[in-house]
Amino acid sequence: MAIFDWRQRKRPLDGGGTRRRRLFRPFYSRSSKKLILFAVIFLAIFPPLFFHFKLRRFRQIIAQKCDWLHHPPLVCAHGGDSTLAFPNTMDAYSYAIRSRVDCIEVDVSRSSDGVLFALHNRDLQRIASNSTVQVGDLSMKQIKELDVSQIVKGTLGNRRIPTLEDALASISSSVQRVVLDAKVGPPMYEKGLAQDILSVIKRTQCKNCIVWAKSDSLARDVIKRAPDMTVGYIVMVDHLTGVRNSLLRMKGAGVVGVYHPLIDEKLVKVLRRRNKEVYAWTVDDADPMKKMLHLGVDAVVTSNPAMFQGLMEDLRTECLEEGVSIRT
């Protein structure tokens, strides 16, 4: 109101204003002029604003779902493709390589006489039908005699447990990355384990090998002996205390392997800020797989790489279709 009153008082001072006002008077009353003005302002501001926010929200939803396309995580096959063959056998590795995984995680254990095998205690216990036997209880000869075809039928034909050296020689040039998950166990525990692993890596010229271990002292030992090597430590929840171990605890490590239910936006941000890559393990179901994509982790370790690849492919198609509908 005040503005209009002020204009009316001011106008007589500049002659032109009064004449113009008289000209419009027959067509519009003062109040209808105001109404039109408000309507114009409303139409000029609100619909564009409404659509702006609506579109922004829509874009946010799509971005949340599809941002990972710009930096897809490495698909890391846990012991090869263990849905199709016995874990950590040449067959499991071949299946994974055939489905073009980016990365293979190899479990590394040492025999009683000091030979490194691609073998997990859990899998040995299945082969040996002995729930307490550990890799370190057996000699190289005993492990080489084990035959996985006793428990897995219909494999490609290689029934033996590979040594770490044989495994690396056959897989490292077929994937972007090989993660060696070093297991510490009797009879030698950590003694000389870092050297043993590094010497196999050197012999096989595995340039894309990284080493991680649940044992911090082993990981630190690898960092000390091979400063150029990418090393990881593990973040998980302690079975006994229920407490998560510290997120930032090893300066020289470039990778952090995190038990996937612990991963959220904040954790990813904290590790990124320290230039550490986040590898999620072991993600075998669709919902956590999608969650890992949305959180933008660097790699996903899975026992079912083909399923994860299929899920990524489906999401990629959806995102591209929705992307097209936004642009038109």
Ligand SMILES: *[C@@H]1O[C@H](CO)[C@@H](O)[C@H](O)[C@H]1NC(C)=O
């Ligand atoms: C299982 O393995 C342990 C360690 O090698 C051995 O002492 C034990 O006798 C085995 N048990 C059976 C039932 O073979």
